[in-house]
Amino acid sequence: MPDRTIVCRCEDLTLEEIRDLIKKGYQSIEEIKRVSRCGMGPCQGRGCRQIVAQEIAGATGKNMEEIKMPKFRPPVKPIKLSILLGGEDKNA
Amino acid sequence: MRNTADVVVIGGGVHGCSIAYHLAQKGIKNVVLLEKNYLASGGTGRSAAGIRHQFGTEINIRLSATSIKMMENLAGELDYPHGIDLMQGGYMMLAYTESQLDQFKKNAEMQNSLMNAGTKVLSVDEIVRITPALNTEGLVGASFNKRDGHVDPFHVTQAYADAAKRLGVEINTRTEVVDIITEGNRVTGVVTGKGEVISTPAVVNAAGPHGAIIGKMVGIDIPLYPERHQILVTEPLEMFLPCMVISFTHGTYFKQTPHGSLLLGVGDPEHEVKDFNQESTWQFLEDVARKITYHMPALKNVRIVRQWAGLYDITPDSQAILGKTDIEGFYLDVGWSGHGLQLGPVVGKLMAQVIAGEKPDIDISVMSIDRFKTGALIPEPACV
Numbered sequence: 001m002p003d004r005t006i007v008c009r010c011e012d013l014t015l016e017e018i019r020d021l022i023k024k025g026y027q028s029i030e031e032i033k034r035v036s037r038c039g040m041g042p043c044q045g046r047g048c049r050q051i052v053a054q055e056i057a058g059a060t061g062k063n064m065e066e067i068k069m070p071k072f073r074p075p076v077k078p079i080k081l082s083i084l085l086g087g088e089d090k091n092a
Numbered sequence: 093m094r095n096t097a098d099v100v101v102i103g104g105g106v107h108g109c110s111i112a113y114h115l116a117q118k119g120i121k122n123v124v125l126l127e128k129n130y131l132a133s134g135g136t137g138r139s140a141a142g143i144r145h146q147f148g149t150e151i152n153i154r155l156s157a158t159s160i161k162m163m164e165n166l167a168g169e170l171d172y173p174h175g176i177d178l179m180q181g182g183y184m185m186l187a188y189t190e191s192q193l194d195q196f197k198k199n200a201e202m203q204n205s206l207m208n209a210g211t212k213v214l215s216v217d218e219i220v221r222i223t224p225a226l227n228t229e230g231l232v233g234a235s236f237n238k239r240d241g242h243v244d245p246f247h248v249t250q251a252y253a254d255a256a257k258r259l260g261v262e263i264n265t266r267t268e269v270v271d272i273i274t275e276g277n278r279v280t281g282v283v284t285g286k287g288e289v290i291s292t293p294a295v296v297n298a299a300g301p302h303g304a305i306i307g308k309m310v311g312i313d314i315p316l317y318p319e320r321h322q323i324l325v326t327e328p329l330e331m332f333l334p335c336m337v338i339s340f341t342h343g344t345y346f347k348q349t350p351h352g353s354l355l356l357g358v359g360d361p362e363h364e365v366k367d368f369n370q371e372s373t374w375q376f377l378e379d380v381a382r383k384i385t386y387h388m389p390a391l392k393n394v395r396i397v398r399q400w401a402g403l404y405d406i407t408p409d410s411q412a413i414l415g416k417t418d419i420e421g422f423y424l425d426v427g428w429s430g431h432g433l434q435l436g437p438v439v440g441k442l443m444a445q446v447i448a449g450e451k452p453d454i455d456i457s458v459m460s461i462d463r464f465k466t467g468a469l470i471p472e473p474a475c476v
Contacts (some may be wrong), residue, residue: 027460031130034137034246035174037351040326040399072371078395083380085392 008048010041018052025034029053029070042078045070093284094262096291099447100224100282102306103298105127105136106245106433107425109252109263110440111296111447113170116259118448119271123261124290125253126282128268128302132249135300136433137368138402140323140345140355143434144183145209148199148473149411152431154454157207159438161241166437168422172251176244179350182335183240184214184222185474187233192341195369196235199474203237211237222335225390240424242349245433247300249340252440269299272309272422279310294421294447301368302403303413303426310419315464316427319406320364321357322376326391328352337387340474344383354394356384373400404430409469414439414459415446423447424461430475 005015013036026032029039029052038052041047053067098120102110104127110123120139127133143160147153167175187193196213203209214234219226222236253263272295273281281291297306301318329352336347343359358379376400385392407413407427412435414425425443428435442452458470 007382030133034132035250040398042395042396071401073398074374074377075396075399078397080395081326081381081385084378084379084391084396085385092174 004009007051008038008041010043010047011037011039013038013048013053014070018055020046022065027056028068029056030068033070039070044076093264093267093288094122094124094290095288096122098122098292099124099294099296100290100292101125101296101298102282103127103134103263103302104131104249104253104263105134105298105300105430106132106252106436107439108296108298109249109256110436111298111425111443112254112261112263113185113252113259114444115254115447116261118444120444120448121260123256124292125256125261125263126267126269126284127263127265130265131253131263132246135405135428136245136436137248138323139245139433140347140357141242141245141349141433142183142240142347143243144336145203145207146183146185146199146211146235146240146474147203147235148195149470150202150206151207151411151456151458151470152472153203153209154257155435155438157203157209158454159435160239162437162441163248163434166248166251170251170255170299172247172254174247176247176251177241177350178241180239180241182222182233182236182238184219184335185235186231186337186339187235188230188339188341190232193233195473196233196311200235209237211235211241215238223333223337225332225387225388226282226337227387228261236335242336242347243434248433248436252436269306269309272306274310274419277418277420279419286427294423296423296425296443296447298425300426300428301403303405303424307424310422312417312419312422312461314413314424314426314461316405316407316413317366318403319361319366320369320401321359321430322372322399322401323355323357324380325397326354326356327395327397329354329394339387342383342387344387346384346387353397354391356380358383368403370401370403372401406430408464410469410475411470411472412439412459413461414443414456415461417461420465
């Protein structure tokens with residue numbers, strides 16, 4: 001039975017979809033992210049990257065420490081453009 | 093890994109994968125592709141994912157129009173079920189001075205006469221009809237092509253890679269090239285970081301900003317250097333912006349992707365680092381916020397999700413270096429200077445023709461490395 005457990009809530013990806021991608025040969029978080037958008041939503045992977053890492057480790061027989069984590073890039077949590085305008089725009 | 097190959101391709105971006113596919117399609121099936129990291133991990137996957145007819149040099153106009161036609165049928169041709177997320181809503185290039193508009197008119201005439209591209213020059217009223225939210229202060233017109241647009245860089249690369257593999261190409265990711273073996277004046281092999289040696293009479297350098305390092309392995313100086321460019325992406329919104337908007341005056345560009353998110357970029361070559369640094373800067377966030385909300389004030393309330401950076405492989409005239417070299421069997425497809433993704437399909441095909449000893453469908457001799465000796469540079473006026 002397909003596993004409909006949601007792994008990436010932002011992009012609506014299931015455990016089954018992640019496992020299929022790993023089977024197809026995408027065996028790093030970076031690659032899975034690029035083909036599926038996993039971890040590219042508003043939470044930037046805070047929910048899913050550990051789960052994906054565990055799945056990759058399980059499927060490839062590696063330790064969790066060997067699974068490379070993607071970089072957190074600014075601004076880390078979504079912020080409005082107006083916040084960056086600082087004091088320049090009183091109407092922001 | 094195979095220890096002999098007819099051709100070794102260095103670089104798993106869109107160009108490397110397209111070359112490998114087109115070689116195999118010609119019947120040159122013992123092709124090995126070596127990628128230091130993973131597919132599309134460099135400039136391809138970090139790009140703004142744009143395709144456009146609107147260039148200002150004959151060679152780029154011929155290449156891009158042909159490549160966009162190939163993109164329009166690519167998912168079918170390569171039998172790639174996911175598709176490549178091609179979206180053709182146009183590119184709008186804003187003109188803020190009459191001389192800029194004149195240049196766009198000249199470019200549009202060349203695009204239309206050479207390739208029947210369908211590029212139009214728009215009045216400010218026509219601009220507002222397409223992008224009502226745009227600030228028109230100071231605008232005098234724009235150049236617009238409806239068939240320009242967006243394509244997913246990862247999936248284009250993956251589509252070529254999958255199709256190449258089905259034709260017998262061997263793709264090795266996480267495999268760095270550390271040396272190229274030559275005998276006399278010709279290539280005979282490639283050495284990987286794992287110590288393996290592949291005997292081969294032909295090597296293609298499609299290593300992007302690392303291309304100069306690969307060139308040194310055979311004693312060739314390739315005049316290219318890496319230059320960081322930054323970009324950011326917002327939360328997804330309902331579709332409201334049909335086209336990419338570019339201002340060469342401000343060094344800005346922004347568009348909405350099929351996913352709904354907006355990509356916002358500002359080019360700042362004077363202040364960007366010229367090395368392999370791909371870190372993001374806070375300064376860039378502030379710069380984008382100020383410049384993009386000037387163009388489109390309504391974006392103030394949109395949330396930024398992530399910024400990232402990638403490397404352009406810049407040459408003295410911001411044009412690619414293609415074709416044969418003085419070392420027999422050593423071929424170049426590097427130096428795209430920030431507009432390479434969209435040309436992956438056509439250039440992969442042309443490079444395969446050159447390597448097979450055929451006359452390429454489009455004459456690419458102006459892009460030869462020899463132009464830096466003769467001084468016949470081909471500066472492209474339409475670049476961010």
